[in-house]
Amino acid sequence: MRSFLPAYDLQAPRSLAEALALLEREPGVWKPFAGGTDLMVLFEAGALPQRKFLGLWHLSELRDIEVAADAVTLGALATYTQILGNATLQREFPLLCQAARETGGVATQNRGTLGGNIANASPAADSPPALLVYDAELELVAARRSRWVSYQGFHTAYKQMDLRPEELIGRIRLPRSGKSWKQYYRKVGTRKAQAISKVCFAGLAEVEGGTVRDIRIALGSVAPTVIRCVKTEAVLKGQKIGAAALDAAKAALAEEISPIDDFRSTARYRLRVAQNLLGDFLLQLNASTLKNDWKRHATYERFDRLP
């Protein structure tokens, strides 16, 4: 049932300082409200638990994308459209851009914000896996004291975060590693636009002579939070890319993720797809030299049968 409109308050502070002062004065009372692309859906469905919202949309302090020598820092209100329009992000952080491109359609990308995607804390969000592999850091701003935290570990349980009632996500910092990563992103959903993920996979790897020097893997929609798969990474680090490494990594991944059945997909499907995406990622890392090895591998038999 629709929400009863007069019962819902939305305030629009004119500055970040004013917003933070209100949160400090009445902690836990006001729910931050950015682009509204998720909250308005819940509102219309009568499923919003909160009644008081702190509108952030007009806070220009949190909208810019700044490029410095060592990092790109995005204001929490940077929209997906802004992300897609930034040349440095396109060049060095293509996984974030791909996540932005595959979130909703143009209208959603114009309104959806990176900070909103993080604070909404859905395990099925599309930008967090990219943020995790890029070792993103979050600035949590408050009236009195602000702090920087690593994004890895920020989501502590399903829809829970290390965010105090008087804090807002201010900025998201992506360190420019200077490494020549091979980068991989794949969102699996019912269609390319508008759909919410069944499984989302982001990977970075540094490969030398067929051996994995460094690797980072993160997934969405397969655990209570988006998850950086450090055990799977450890299994692959220093290994020659091949069927043996893939089998070991798939086993580690199965231990590390905990997909469930829900209205969007099933646990079994999600596990299989997550493992196949891992295989596809490794294949992209070293397709040419290990072709024959792959051909013997069950995961890729079906590719050979494709016309």
Place this chain on the structure above:
Amino acid sequence: MPDAVAKTTVTCTVNGKQRTLRVYPMARLLDVLREEWQLTGTKEGCGEGECGACSVLIDGELVNSCLVPVLQVEGAEITTIEGVADGDRLHAVQEAFISSGGAQCGICTPGMILAAVNLLERVPDPGEAEIRTGLAGNLCRCTGYTKIFAAVVRACQRTQAKA
């Protein structure tokens, strides 16, 4: 009944005309357009940002008006389907939708036209992939999209012939 919050005053420009309204801050822009200002060209499809039937332009950007609380358009310039034509002269995209058979039942058409108008403003000569991306958030259950894409192609040919 829960306590009612105070109404607030919102001022914005709609299709070139300044409007002011006393309204609950979480009212959906969609409802305000249709029920307060009688701009019923904007349609409600899904009401959850999936279908694009309620698309309008805010400061030149395409949005789903069902997902925008009215407080967010304070000071903004809004264009709805009623503001696309220049008086009695239809926009090239509107002409093309008529001549290509791009409209059938009509529920998706206003949003589809605004998405197409917005696409051509950003990308004057879009390729097929760009047209598909530009209209990906707008669902049509009648046409099968082919005639809609044809209409966008025709509109951009006409716009370029004029330029």
